[in-house]
Amino acid sequence: MLGNFMYCNPTRIYFGENALDGLKKELPKYGKNVLLVYGGGSIKKNGIYDDVVAILKACGKEITEDPGVMPNPTVDKLYEGCARAKTCKADLILAVGGGSVCDYAKAVSVSTYCDEDPWEKYYLHMEDVDNEIIPVGCVLTMVGTGSEMNGGSVITNPHQKLKIGHVFGDNVFPKFSILNPTYTMTLPKYQMVSGIFDIMSHILEQYFSGEDDNTSDYVMEGLLRSLIHSSKIAVENPNDYEARSNIMWIATWALNTFVAKGKATDWEVHMIGPSIGAYTNATHGMTLAAVSIPYYKFILPYGVAKFKRFATEVWGVDPTGKTDREVAEEGLAEMEAYMRSLGLVMHISEFGVTEDMFEGIADGTFLNEGGYKVLTHDDVISILKASM
Amino acid sequence: MLGNFMYCNPTRIYFGENALDGLKKELPKYGKNVLLVYGGGSIKKNGIYDDVVAILKACGKEITEDPGVMPNPTVDKLYEGCARAKTCKADLILAVGGGSVCDYAKAVSVSTYCDEDPWEKYYLHMEDVDNEIIPVGCVLTMVGTGSEMNGGSVITNPHQKLKIGHVFGDNVFPKFSILNPTYTMTLPKYQMVSGIFDIMSHILEQYFSGEDDNTSDYVMEGLLRSLIHSSKIAVENPNDYEARSNIMWIATWALNTFVAKGKATDWEVHMIGPSIGAYTNATHGMTLAAVSIPYYKFILPYGVAKFKRFATEVWGVDPTGKTDREVAEEGLAEMEAYMRSLGLVMHISEFGVTEDMFEGIADGTFLNEGGYKVLTHDDVISILKASM
Numbered sequence: 001m002l003g004n005f006m007y008c009n010p011t012r013i014y015f016g017e018n019a020l021d022g023l024k025k026e027l028p029k030y031g032k033n034v035l036l037v038y039g040g041g042s043i044k045k046n047g048i049y050d051d052v053v054a055i056l057k058a059c060g061k062e063i064t065e066d067p068g069v070m071p072n073p074t075v076d077k078l079y080e081g082c083a084r085a086k087t088c089k090a091d092l093i094l095a096v097g098g099g100s101v102c103d104y105a106k107a108v109s110v111s112t113y114c115d116e117d118p119w120e121k122y123y124l125h126m127e128d129v130d131n132e133i134i135p136v137g138c139v140l141t142m143v144g145t146g147s148e149m150n151g152g153s154v155i156t157n158p159h160q161k162l163k164i165g166h167v168f169g170d171n172v173f174p175k176f177s178i179l180n181p182t183y184t185m186t187l188p189k190y191q192m193v194s195g196i197f198d199i200m201s202h203i204l205e206q207y208f209s210g211e212d213d214n215t216s217d218y219v220m221e222g223l224l225r226s227l228i229h230s231s232k233i234a235v236e237n238p239n240d241y242e243a244r245s246n247i248m249w250i251a252t253w254a255l256n257t258f259v260a261k262g263k264a265t266d267w268e269v270h271m272i273g274p275s276i277g278a279y280t281n282a283t284h285g286m287t288l289a290a291v292s293i294p295y296y297k298f299i300l301p302y303g304v305a306k307f308k309r310f311a312t313e314v315w316g317v318d319p320t321g322k323t324d325r326e327v328a329e330e331g332l333a334e335m336e337a338y339m340r341s342l343g344l345v346m347h348i349s350e351f352g353v354t355e356d357m358f359e360g361i362a363d364g365t366f367l368n369e370g371g372y373k374v375l376t377h378d379d380v381i382s383i384l385k386a387s388m
Numbered sequence: 389m390l391g392n393f394m395y396c397n398p399t400r401i402y403f404g405e406n407a408l409d410g411l412k413k414e415l416p417k418y419g420k421n422v423l424l425v426y427g428g429g430s431i432k433k434n435g436i437y438d439d440v441v442a443i444l445k446a447c448g449k450e451i452t453e454d455p456g457v458m459p460n461p462t463v464d465k466l467y468e469g470c471a472r473a474k475t476c477k478a479d480l481i482l483a484v485g486g487g488s489v490c491d492y493a494k495a496v497s498v499s500t501y502c503d504e505d506p507w508e509k510y511y512l513h514m515e516d517v518d519n520e521i522i523p524v525g526c527v528l529t530m531v532g533t534g535s536e537m538n539g540g541s542v543i544t545n546p547h548q549k550l551k552i553g554h555v556f557g558d559n560v561f562p563k564f565s566i567l568n569p570t571y572t573m574t575l576p577k578y579q580m581v582s583g584i585f586d587i588m589s590h591i592l593e594q595y596f597s598g599e600d601d602n603t604s605d606y607v608m609e610g611l612l613r614s615l616i617h618s619s620k621i622a623v624e625n626p627n628d629y630e631a632r633s634n635i636m637w638i639a640t641w642a643l644n645t646f647v648a649k650g651k652a653t654d655w656e657v658h659m660i661g662p663s664i665g666a667y668t669n670a671t672h673g674m675t676l677a678a679v680s681i682p683y684y685k686f687i688l689p690y691g692v693a694k695f696k697r698f699a700t701e702v703w704g705v706d707p708t709g710k711t712d713r714e715v716a717e718e719g720l721a722e723m724e725a726y727m728r729s730l731g732l733v734m735h736i737s738e739f740g741v742t743e744d745m746f747e748g749i750a751d752g753t754f755l756n757e758g759g760y761k762v763l764t765h766d767d768v769i770s771i772l773k774a775s776m
Contacts (some may be wrong), residue, residue: 001631002569004404009397015650016392181390215614215634215641222610226603245390246603249650253603262403262637 002262011149012176019180021030025060031091034061039097064088072156073104081108095138101146106153109134123164138177144195148177181245194285196231201288203252210264266371275364289344294386303372305363348387390650399537400564407568415447419479422449426484431624452476460544461492469496483526487533494541497522511552526565532583533645536565569633582673589676590642598652609701662753670739677732680775691760736775
């Protein structure tokens, strides 16, 4: 059943090989001061930086650069960005990069004119935004997080050993996002498949929850089938535009709030994975991959009907002559074989996880209530053991 | 392959049994003058009118009524609505009703401050809107057209015997729409199943086009499976909230521009059906139903691969030991059986169509280029014969 909800997603998407032309249409809507936010500088090698700067200059913008956004943007970097945004009186924050850069841009957007400590107000205490918000636009160069069309913003405080994500309201969503699939083609295969599994995990976290019948589950099955199909092609040929464009669009819709509307969600894999990441600095999508099969095997007995549906509708498992449990397990076996074929990391030991870290990782794992079984601390330990 | 596109859908949706509470959140955003648009007065019988007016008054609004919007809103009614909107200096047009009422509200929205004849400018010549637009909000009481979350607006000029739909840009989309599934439950079964087939047809018009692989087709297969599942339940028990809520949400996503992005579309059934409607005044969804199977049988030989996919992915046809053509035809047979089980009209003769009308109906049928076969005038005649 579709529960009560509010849905609004005002982000304007420009999609395709000429998507950057959309930037020329958007820039006149904002004042002249642009804070240009990016990461380690790969955009200078692949030419995207030059293309963006040329358009900014042609549109008469004053550019203040804010480079060096790290994969897990820190609160110290956030304070630095806010100071720059304030000094240049930014009318627009333009994020050029992947999910971390977009997340960071949203953090600067809400924090620059925050009278209190934004880390405390917006991340520790998750308060609503009541100060001026600087508009954000994104030019996406990596695929996976969905940050280009939602309010999510994860910031890390290394002093407090905390990594907190605030899902802001639609007033903080990017005003526009430029999605050019060719920008994602230069990414190494390890990063590409990690992003692909991040997308899959976003969908599964919303799919494996609830016993009711709702349209979102059918839509997610479609997104999953398309993702599986296109990812197999992309792994063979990373330059296949059709596959890469489908993957980019699926990533956006996997986490732009649509499929979550009116239904329960789980998000437990996204609790365990990042807790491993905190101990190992492993790539986000790979930590999700390494714990997913053990986690789903663990909760399968509590949600057999949905896992059976997953097997038949997503993986095409033939249920003839099999018990529901057998069909459900065959679905996970298909998923595991698919994951191996993609070259995903299937063992947390490969990140350097050792048994003495288990307690700490389990302590750092928030136990959600939306899944088919609410985990205990010991359950998390069991899943970590099975993930070695 | 996903082609280049721009996507933006800023409509805010309030969904569920308490969705009307959303109206209290939205009204303070607009000035005090509200043009209240509705149809034949059924909302006065079922209590929705009283609930809406109570909220408008509680929020301090001045209400100007504009009742009597007909199923096919006419240009004369449009001129009348514009005069009322101008006189009351409407700050918001609130449409309470089905697709026709929403369509009409959008027409008044763009036409009130149009210096030229809005029929000529926005319907005959399909020009972009360059005058002031009055914001529109919708309280939806019927399901099917998707008008609650798009820019579509169909206006009929009986003097010129023309019925023209303009798909306006996102600046004309409703600012908000209230979707309460219980509002749709009082509708007679004939209207309900007609609306259900309108939804199905919207999806099929976008599905049966193109040879490429794109995510939209997978999403549409999910929407279709959910629609088939929920419609079977709704026909048995129109008060099943779960089924009716899923159908309401599918209707919105079938035509809110998402699934069309980056792909070719057909829309030929929506050319033939309304042309029949012009001769018979038959219910829109029923005209689509009566010509769909003959139309799809006619084009099947030109798009066997997609019709085969439709059969296996939407209807669960087992392809073992069958030719592609046989699988494809079995899919249409399944669809036909489903349509009969819903009680849809399967013969245009039931609307009073006679053979002497065929030439006129075919003359009034625009021949689109997006389908698997571009029809000729004679093809339309053949399809009409097969629909008798």
